[in-house]
Amino acid sequence: MTTAAYTTHLPANAGWLTRAEAWLDHKGKGAWIAAMVLGFVFFWPVGLAFLAYMIWSKRMFSKSCRTNGRHHEGRKAAWAAMKPSGNRAFDAYKTETLRRLESEQEAFQEFLERLREAKDKTEFDQFMDDRARRARSETEETEHA
Structure with a gap:
């Protein structure tokens, strides 16, 4: 090489x-x-x-x-995005776009949180159903014995 x-x-x-x-x-x-x-x-x-x-x-x-x-380079580009360009129309557009992206990111984070909560609830409900089923089967076994 x-x-x-x-x-x-x-x-x-x-x-x-x-x-x-x-x-x-x-x-x-x-x-x-x-x-x-x-x-x-x-x-x-x-x-x-x-x-x-x-x-x-x-x-x-x-x-x-x-x-x-x-x-x-990524950090340098992020810093450059924060600096004003000197063009008020472009800076207003950039500010509005960044605000919109931040709100979309927050909405997406909330969506992911709801998904995690729903998954946790489903897993917990399944655990409780399995536990109740086992308890019923153990009760039936002791009654038949």
């Missing part, structure tokens, strides 16, 4: 540390953990530095190192 696969987003003058970070990100969380363990084995401050960097950069707790950049 060529280095172009995981360094396409890097500037041309990126240093070796930046390239190493991109390589480790491309390989995934396992590569970061292996590098940290090797750092501890050969020279413990290097392993400690890897651990500190992984915690500081949130690589330790993210699902995958590869999604880190996309998550950051």
Whole structure:
């Protein structure tokens, strides 16, 4: 595999540390953990530095190192959506659309809650029916015995 696969987003003058970070990100969380363990084995401050960097950069707790950049872009896009554009008509439209989407989300959350409650009630009713059936069958068995 060529280095172009995981360094396409890097500037041309990126240093070796930046390239190493991109390589480790491309390989995934396992590569970061292996590098940290090797750092501890050969020279413990290097392993400690890897651990500190992984915690500081949130690589330790993210699902995958590869999604880190996309998550950051999503946050940046969300922040850009909050800023006013300078066009009052567009900002009013955006505000109304966001308000409508929020109310639809709340309605959907309420719908899901009602579904969960209905499912819970159905399961509970089934449990109580089964329990009553067992109690009746036990009563009938003791009466026939």
